Amino acid sequence: MARQDARDPAAYTASEKKKTLYPLYRRARHVDKKWAVTCSKPDEFTILGMIPVFGGSMTTVLAIGYLRRIHSTFILPDEIEEQMIHNILIHVGVSLVPMAGWILRRMFGVNKRNYMLLEKYVMSVEPKEETSLASSKTVSQHS
Numbered sequence: 001m002a003r004q005d006a007r008d009p010a011a012y013t014a015s016e017k018k019k020t021l022y023p024l025y026r027r028a029r030h031v032d033k034k035w036a037v038t039c040s041k042p043d044e045f046t047i048l049g050m051i052p053v054f055g056g057s058m059t060t061v062l063a064i065g066y067l068r069r070i071h072s073t074f075i076l077p078d079e080i081e082e083q084m085i086h087n088i089l090i091h092v093g094v095s096l097v098p099m100a101g102w103i104l105r106r107m108f109g110v111n112k113r114n115y116m117l118l119e120k121y122v123m124s125v126e127p128k129e130e131t132s133l134a135s136s137k138t139v140s141q142h143s
Contacts, residue, residue, distance in 0.1 A: 008075050009125040017122055020073060024118065027069065028111035031062045055102070056095025063088050063110045070118055080121050084114045 048055060067084055091110040095101050
């Protein structure tokens with residue numbers, strides 16, 4: 001059953017796909033960076049991310065929220081959704097390891113991985129022809 005608010009990637013032109021994917025890319029990059037342990041100046045997100053259970057839980061909640069945002073933007077096949085959920089489950093497993101989990105969580109980047117799956121799928125779907133709408137309007141005007 002298709003969701004009402006999501007759109008099929010084939011309904012987008014190539015330029016519309018890029019415009020729609022860019023905010024999802026920025027969000028994935030931002031969320032993965034914000035809650036990861038970094039070697040730079042620590043901020044409140046870095047300190048909260050270091051708390052073993054809390055940091056892993058928050059990043060998992062954000063990863064699920066990101067997946068929901070993807071679902072509200074595109075209709076995806078079940079195989080892609082399963083791969084994205086599998087990435088989140090790996091992320092949860094990595095987050096359970098107290099010391100190494102912080103570093104591995106940063107390296108794994110669950111949202112960036114899910115974005116790469118999304119982008120690969122969306123860009124591989126054949127877009128609608130941009131001229132088809134213009135030609136159909138022209139034909140209807142001449143009739």
